[in-house]
Amino acid sequence: MEIKLLENILNERLQPDQIVSDEGLLDSFSLDETGVYHARPGLVVYPLNIEDISFVLSNCNRLKIPLTPRGAGTGLSGNSVSVPGGVLMIMDKMNQVISFDEESGIIRIMPGMIVDLLKSYVRERGWYYPVDPASSGTSLIGGHVNTNAAGPHSFKYGSTKQYVNALTLVMADGTIIHTGNHVEKSSTGYNLTQLICGSEGTLAVVGEISLKLVRPPITEGTVLISFASYEDGLNAILALRKSGVNISAIEWMERAAIEIVAGYEDNLSIELEPDCACHLLIDLEAKGNEDLEEEMIRIGELLDPMPSLNILVSDSEQSRQKLWRIRKLIGVAVRHHSIYREVDTVVPVSMLVRLIEIVKEVGNKYNFRSICYGHAANGNIHVNILRENKDDTEWNKILREGIEEIFKKVIELGGVLSGEHGIGLLNRPFMHLQFSEPELTIMKGIKAVFDPNHILNPDKVIP
Ligand SMILES: Cc1cc2nc3c(=O)[nH]c(=O)nc-3n(C[C@H](O)[C@H](O)[C@H](O)COP(=O)(O)OP(=O)(O)OC[C@H]3O[C@@H](n4cnc5c(N)ncnc54)[C@H](O)[C@@H]3O)c2cc1C
Structure with missing residues (x-):
């Protein structure tokens, strides 16, 4: 009922092609690239500008309807899957360059720009944006900021967060704020810009991004x-x-x-x-x-x-x-x-040999094959566990116990749960392996300050 009320309110401001409410169509927005979680949103909205985002969010907040921001849905941790019956806000119509200071190499863009288009836009003008996941032909810069996306060349150039120097955010209640600045140095208050990088749409909707570029090779x-x-x-x-x-x-x-x-x-x-x-x-x-x-x-x-x-x-x-x-x-x-489950392991580079031994040992114990590859210079190996002909019981045991065993050992080696894909729904059950109760309490406190009604991409990241 509330979602119908929301749709009526949104119709006052948004154009018909900015809203999808047809049940048949909504089904096609149920998955992200992880392919594991299936949740049909109650409404899909396409903002065209920051004011649209603010209008939608303030009404969701008032009606306490959950909203999940989404880029291209190429995420690999279930982090852009809607809450069942909630709002999915897809950013791909906000895809323009706002301004480009070619002298200083600072570009302001909307969050819905495809990253490869951004890369070629700046390259044609003598600058370089180096972050290069294999998905960059479709993934959007807002998705990259919110997962702190990386890729092969992150060995030399680092991940997305290194390039983000300012953001315009729409808070859960619709308030618009600006974080960061365009100067070379700053020691001025908490770094909210970096807090948003990798926050997986749980703290705010990113409405504008400012990136500092580098010279091309x-x-x-x-x-x-x-x-x-x-x-x-x-x-x-x-x-x-x-x-x-x-x-x-x-x-x-x-x-x-x-x-x-x-x-x-x-x-x-x-x-x-x-x-x-x-x-x-x-x-x-x-x-x-x-x-x-x-x-x-x-x-x-x-x-x-x-x-x-x-x-x-x-x-x-x-x-x-x-x-x-x-x-x-x-x-x-x-x-x-085959059906597979990707574990985005990262360990100190000196521990890589041990990491691969562990993965293969766990594979022998639970009888699965794994395909391992990835950004090893950063200690980041994608472990693809293959289902092949396993029945549901065997597969579920691997997903629960086998993966927990890998994560426990990764953490013992000094590693973390994910190098670039994020936590989302997929890795959330394992967060307690990485973080203590006081650490999780601080994260929950931050979430509560940004989003007191818990409407922004709820049930992701924090257990
Ligand atoms: C073939 C393939 C290869 C890949 N290779 C890599 C790789 O090498 N490195 C890597 O890092 N990733 C890789 N990925 C994963 C994925 O492409 C990245 O996570 C990417 O950043 C997701 O971008 P997206 O636009 O699809 O965002 P989505 O998947 O739609 O969303 C990702 C997260 O960002 C949030 N979000 C999106 N836009 C906004 C916004 N404007 N405001 C607030 N929150 C927002 C969503 O809520 C979600 O939590 C790969 C994926 C595929 C399918």
């Missing part, structure tokens, strides 16, 4: 190196990190990850040697071709005393993209192969 090259054991590949990362070579990304892929891509797409640009256990895919940056060649030679020299098998070097942008395509297809190929 001049020349880039890619190297793919194979190793006969996990240890060899993962230990090489430690040496590469210390080498002083201008490396922007190091991705680790176990053999099974490449095999699964080979099963998904014909004509891969590499052949798997019989004794290869894993690969490192490395991006280098340089001041020009000569410099790049020297960097490649330094990588070769560095790896010479190490037990690597084969080195493949890109000789053109096209061959670089072919090598990266293998890495980018792993997620899609896994999904195509």
Whole structure:
């Protein structure tokens, strides 16, 4: 009933194409990319500006109707799935550049801009936005801010939060506030901008984002190196990190990850040697071709005393993209192969070998196969646990006990529950493994200050 009342009120301000209330259509908004949680919203709204967001939120707050903000729904932790019967606010119509100070490299944008469009917009004007998850062809900058999204090049460039210097927020009661500033230094009060980064739509709706950009790399090259054991590949990362070579990304892929891509797409640009256990895919940056060649030679020299098998070097942008395509297809190929559960583990880089041993030991104990790959230079490995032919009982045991066992060990190694995908609904049951009661109480207190009626993306993140 309340949702019908809300719809009538919203109709006073919003255009018909900004509201979806048809039950058949609402079904298609029930999932995010996690694919696990199914909840049909009672209403979908598309704001066109900050005033729309404020109008919708103030009315939701008054009627105590939960609202979940959503970007492109590519999240991998169930964090943009609506509360059943609640409001889903989709930001993709707010997709404009507001202003771009080309002198200082500061861009103000709306939260619904597709990240690849943002990247090419600034690149055409001589600037670089480096955050590059494989989803960036569809994911939106507001989603990136709220998950603190990262990607392969976060090794050199860090994650989204490093670039966010100011935000316009709409609070749960509809109040509009501004956080942050455009100066180079600030020691002025609590850093609310950074608090919002990674808050998964639980504290406020982001209505405007200001990003500080960097200069683009001049020349880039890619190297793919194979190793006969996990240890060899993962230990090489430690040496590469210390080498002083201008490396922007190091991705680790176990053999099974490449095999699964080979099963998904014909004509891969590499052949798997019989004794290869894993690969490192490395991006280098340089001041020009000569410099790049020297960097490649330094990588070769560095790896010479190490037990690597084969080195493949890109000789053109096209061959670089072919090598990266293998890495980018792993997620899609896994999904195509089987139902799976992704665990977004992060540990100190020196603990990576132990992490993979643990994952495989837990896999043996619970009888599952896992595909491990990811942003290893940051200690971040995506563990894809495959369901394959498991029945419901076996699968649910893995989801509850197997994953809890992995998380407990990750935390013992000094790691955390998620490196970039967030907590959402998926990892919320494990938050007590990471945080003590006093720590969770502080988080609950922050939530209560921002959202006293608990209407903003409730039941996510905090247990
Ligand atoms: C194939 C694939 C590869 C991926 N690779 C990576 C990767 O390498 N690195 C990585 O970090 N992620 C990766 N992801 C996960 C995902 O793309 C990121 O989490 C991304 O940031 C989500 O953006 P989105 O626009 O889809 O947001 P959504 O999934 O719609 O939302 C994500 C969260 O942000 C909140 N939100 C969205 N917009 C707003 C707003 N304006 N105000 C307040 N809250 C908001 C939502 O409530 C939700 O909590 C991948 C996903 C896929 C499918």
